[in-house]
Amino acid sequence: xxxxTLLFLISALGLVAWVIARTRARRFRRVTRxxxxxxxxxxxxxxxxxxxxxxxxxxLIWYFVSPALVTDxxxxxxxAALLPPPGFDRAAILSEAREIAAGRAFGAFTPLGQAxxxxxxxxxxxxxxxxxxxxxxxxxxxxAWSFLRVRPGFSARSRTEGLxxxxxxxxxxxxxxxxxxxxxxxxxxxxxFFRIVPVADFLFGTHWSPSVIDPRDPGAAxxxxxxxxxxxxxGAVIAMAVAVPLGLMSAIYLTQYxxxxxxxxxxxxxxxxxxxxxxxxxxxxxxxxxxxxxxxxSALGIASASSESALAAGLVMGIMIIPFxxxxxxxxxxxxxxxMRDGSLAMGAxxxxxxxxxxxxxxxxxxxxxxxxxxxxxxxxTMIVVMAASGTxxxxxxxxxxTTTVTKQIVDLLTGEAEFASAKTLAAFALGLTLFAITLLLxxxxxxxxxxxxxxxx
Amino acid sequence: MTETxxxxxxxxxxxxxxxRPTDWRSHxxxxxxxxxxxxxxxxxxxxxxxxxxxxACLAFLLIVMIAQGYQGFVETRLTLPLDLxxxxxxxxxxxxxxxxxxxxxxxxxxxxxxxxxxxxxxEAEGGAALLxxxxxxxxxxxxxxxxxxxxxxxxxxxxxxSAIDVAAKGNGTPAAERSVxxxxxxxxxxxxxxxxxxxxxxxxxRAGIWGALKxxxxxxxxxxxxxxxxxxxSAIYLEEYAPRNxxxxxxxxxxxxxxxxxxxVFGLLxxxxxxxxxxxxxxAPLVGGLTLALMTMPVIVIASxxxxxxxxxxxxxxxxxxGASPIQVVSHHVLPLAAPGILTGTIIxxxxxxxxxxxxxxxxxxxxxxxxxxxxxxxxxxxxxxIFLWSDQVSRGFVEKTSAAILVLLVFLVAMNGVxxxxxxxxxxxx
Numbered sequence: 001x002x003x004x005t006l007l008f009l010i011s012a013l014g015l016v017a018w019v020i021a022r023t024r025a026r027r028f029r030r031v032t033r034x035x036x037x038x039x040x041x042x043x044x045x046x047x048x049x050x051x052x053x054x055x056x057x058x059x060l061i062w063y064f065v066s067p068a069l070v071t072d073x074x075x076x077x078x079x080a081a082l083l084p085p086p087g088f089d090r091a092a093i094l095s096e097a098r099e100i101a102a103g104r105a106f107g108a109f110t111p112l113g114q115a116x117x118x119x120x121x122x123x124x125x126x127x128x129x130x131x132x133x134x135x136x137x138x139x140x141x142x143x144a145w146s147f148l149r150v151r152p153g154f155s156a157r158s159r160t161e162g163l164x165x166x167x168x169x170x171x172x173x174x175x176x177x178x179x180x181x182x183x184x185x186x187x188x189x190x191x192x193f194f195r196i197v198p199v200a201d202f203l204f205g206t207h208w209s210p211s212v213i214d215p216r217d218p219g220a221a222x223x224x225x226x227x228x229x230x231x232x233x234x235g236a237v238i239a240m241a242v243a244v245p246l247g248l249m250s251a252i253y254l255t256q257y258x259x260x261x262x263x264x265x266x267x268x269x270x271x272x273x274x275x276x277x278x279x280x281x282x283x284x285x286x287x288x289x290x291x292x293x294x295x296x297x298s299a300l301g302i303a304s305a306s307s308e309s310a311l312a313a314g315l316v317m318g319i320m321i322i323p324f325x326x327x328x329x330x331x332x333x334x335x336x337x338x339x340m341r342d343g344s345l346a347m348g349a350x351x352x353x354x355x356x357x358x359x360x361x362x363x364x365x366x367x368x369x370x371x372x373x374x375x376x377x378x379x380x381x382t383m384i385v386v387m388a389a390s391g392t393x394x395x396x397x398x399x400x401x402x403t404t405t406v407t408k409q410i411v412d413l414l415t416g417e418a419e420f421a422s423a424k425t426l427a428a429f430a431l432g433l434t435l436f437a438i439t440l441l442l443x444x445x446x447x448x449x450x451x452x453x454x455x456x457x458x
Numbered sequence: 459m460t461e462t463x464x465x466x467x468x469x470x471x472x473x474x475x476x477x478r479p480t481d482w483r484s485h486x487x488x489x490x491x492x493x494x495x496x497x498x499x500x501x502x503x504x505x506x507x508x509x510x511x512x513x514a515c516l517a518f519l520l521i522v523m524i525a526q527g528y529q530g531f532v533e534t535r536l537t538l539p540l541d542l543x544x545x546x547x548x549x550x551x552x553x554x555x556x557x558x559x560x561x562x563x564x565x566x567x568x569x570x571x572x573x574x575x576x577x578x579x580x581e582a583e584g585g586a587a588l589l590x591x592x593x594x595x596x597x598x599x600x601x602x603x604x605x606x607x608x609x610x611x612x613x614x615x616x617x618x619x620s621a622i623d624v625a626a627k628g629n630g631t632p633a634a635e636r637s638v639x640x641x642x643x644x645x646x647x648x649x650x651x652x653x654x655x656x657x658x659x660x661x662x663x664r665a666g667i668w669g670a671l672k673x674x675x676x677x678x679x680x681x682x683x684x685x686x687x688x689x690x691x692s693a694i695y696l697e698e699y700a701p702r703n704x705x706x707x708x709x710x711x712x713x714x715x716x717x718x719x720x721x722x723v724f725g726l727l728x729x730x731x732x733x734x735x736x737x738x739x740x741x742a743p744l745v746g747g748l749t750l751a752l753m754t755m756p757v758i759v760i761a762s763x764x765x766x767x768x769x770x771x772x773x774x775x776x777x778x779x780x781g782a783s784p785i786q787v788v789s790h791h792v793l794p795l796a797a798p799g800i801l802t803g804t805i806i807x808x809x810x811x812x813x814x815x816x817x818x819x820x821x822x823x824x825x826x827x828x829x830x831x832x833x834x835x836x837x838x839x840x841x842x843x844x845i846f847l848w849s850d851q852v853s854r855g856f857v858e859k860t861s862a863a864i865l866v867l868l869v870f871l872v873a874m875n876g877v878x879x880x881x882x883x884x885x886x887x888x889x
Binding site for chain 2: 064067095098157158160161164165167168169171172173174175176178179181182185186188189245246247248249250252253254256257258266269270272273275276277278279280281282283284286287288319322326350351352353355356373376377379380381382383386387407410411414415428429432435436439440443
């Protein structure tokens with residue numbers, strides 16, 4: 001039975017249980033004159049949850065456990081004795097057999113994979129049947145057990161609510177599971193990478209050319225400093241040079257000068273810049289901005305002007321970041337008490353002087369926090385640099401030269417034709433870990449800046 | 459007595475310079491005020507300039523996309539006289555309407571017949587090479603629509619090859635430009651419906667977005683089915699029931715951090731966990747949806763929490779006072795009142811997920827896929843990924859296709875955000 005059918009069947013059982021239990025509860029409400037703690041539908045919900053939840057929990061666990069059980073069953077067959085010792089070959093043959101058994105592949109490269117496929121299919125079918133039967137039994141057992149408890153004195157409402165509370169808790173644990181999943185997957189793969197390449201070579205090496213890795217000294221070609229520099233240069237220097245002045249001045253104009261009517265129209269217009277998909281910006285950068293930048297570079301007499309320059313990617317990224325800076329600055333300017341502004345104006349300062357000498361200094365922690373968040377955003381931005389920046393890593397201060405970034409290299413490393421466990425693909429995870437750490441650090445620092453240095457007015 | 463209460467200020471007039479009132483009319487002062495007012499105006503203009511420049515960037519981006527993209531919705535057609543009377547069909551023309559007509563016509567050599575007709579009519583200009591590879595399918599559909607076409611000569615406007623199409627729109631190669639000049643009046647324009655119904659193709663003239671759009675829709679279904687319930691439930695828990703302790707703080711911190719994690723890291727997570735550990739099928743909307751759901755969930759949680767927090771406590775107290783249980787308070791009162799805000803946040807989160815590309819690249823949704831996916835576990839691509847793939851194509855015909863696909867994506871995003879704004883304005887209550 002396919003998982004979807006089974007899911008549907010269990011849900012249908014739950015519905016049936018709800019109806020039956022509610023009917024029964026209604027009947028005893030009619031015949032007894034006792035006061036009840038629960039409405040009939042609470043009894044219905046209680047029985048339905050007792051039917052569905054155990055069965056679904058079992059199915060979820062079974063889904064993760066059964067592949068290992070199937071593999072064990074296959075390894076126990078007589079043919080499996082011919083398998084090579086554990087290692088890459090063995091895994092390849094097994095996965096081939098698995099693919100054939102599942103109907104996703106039709107021929108095997110190894111005769112053994114072909115031979116093991118029927119055993120795989122049989123074991124898979126056996127364990128699928130076991131899973132289905134147990135899940136349905138659990139559903140029936142849970143339903144029957146809870147149905148027997150439907151009595152006038154039974155407090156179905158508080159039991160149901162207890163169950164729902166667990167469900168809510170489980171939902172909020174998904175966030176933790178995701179965080180743990182990210183950290184674990186990055187750390188585990190990076191640990192495998194650092195067994196091949198020394199940490200120091202990766203973090204402090206200045207030569208990056210993953211296409212030609214010397215197997216005796218893979219660290220020599222995997223020094224990530226040029227990537228870190230490129231990321232910093234594009235995301236934190238060029239993009240911010242565009243986004244900070246434009247974003248800050250826009251926020252100042254919108255909060256201090258614009259009429260409420262104009263503000264109502266202009267603010268959403270700026271927010272649209274943040275809503276445009278990054279792939280659109282990437283296309284815009286690669287097709288429209290990059291040629292212009294190269295022409296400009298050539299006109300300025302820069303021989304190395306590239307069509308994959310840091311400037312093109314950084315400019316467009318800056319445009320994308322404007323609304324982030326602007327809305328953070330907007331919030332922190334609005335948080336400055338109006339007494340300060342009014343006081344300054346009353347002393348005879350012009351609006352511009354008030355803004356420059358009073359409002360901006362008072363709002364500075366918020367603005368700096370916003371800029372740090374914007375940098376973290378720019379550093380993690382992928383599609384613009386994938387489409388507009390170059391693949392070759394260079395350490396250069398020239399904004400017209402080609403530059404690469406961490407995110408661009410992650411995409412390049414993982415979309416090439418390399419096997420999964422090579423130094424190249426593992427390097428992508430190490431880069432991912434670095435990126436994760438950097439953005440986390442930037443966010444934490446941004447929060448700290450906002451909290452520690454915010455003046456406590458009022 | 460009274461004199462002693464008056465404070466005796468130490469007055470020493472000798473140290474204070476004789477007071478002279480500021481002469482506001484003096485030349486120096488007037489110049490100074492003028493300078494300050496000029497600075498004020500300059501600063502204000504600078505602010506306006508920043509807003510205008512930002513808006514101009516947006517306008518420029520849109521204009522470039524529209525200018526390049528609208529041609530993607532238009533195809534160039536070549537009028538071709540056809541005579542299919544000697545086509546050998548296995549069945550009578552009357553039965554061509556039923557199933558099997560496609561096979562019957564293909565088996566009768568329709569493609570060759572169309573090529574031959576093109577060679578006859580436009581031998582000097584390039585013959586069959588002028589037509590798109592899919593041109594004969596257009597003839598097939600016309601015949602299926604009206605089988606009597608097989609009994610007499612007729613003319614049909616067929617889509618031209620990509621090179622000619624690009625040249626007819628004004629930026630082709632010199633050779634193609636010459637062919638276009640020679641064909642002249644035989645060329646016409648029409649709406650490119652194939653762009654909306656086709657899937658990816660190596661031939662720009664046949665490439666369409668339906669395959670990618672369907673992949674995107676399937677992915678969004680998975681994302682919504684997972685991220686919405688989980689996000690709303692955890693928002694309810696954190697906002698209404700969670701005890702104030704370290705565990706809750708940890709959940710809150712991880713949700714806020716997840717919202718700031720770069721999307722490509724979610725792609726790495728999907729690659730390592732869903733593909734590497736769980737062996738789910740590569741390139742499938744299921745995996746794409748799972749990955750995007752993890753990315754969208756924090757957005758939904760944060761928006762839902764804000765909406766729930768905006769419901770005034772008096773409503774909870776009133777419900778509790780008449781005997782509702784905490785769960786009933788939430789499900790009967792808080793949730794319905796917070797629903798507009800929750801839905802708005804969800805739609806905005808989904809719009810972001812729809813435009814997301816990088817995580818999908820990581821889990822392999824970038825393969826060339828020539829047929830729309832049939833289910834959640836089929837190989838598929840998504841609309842933004844399709845844009846990325848087309849932008850890499852060398853062939854000139856793909857430039858307009860890419861921009862046209864971008865326009866379609868933007869229309870979807872504008873529609874979703876429009877619905878979100880409408881919901882917010884229409885149903886949101888200010889307390």
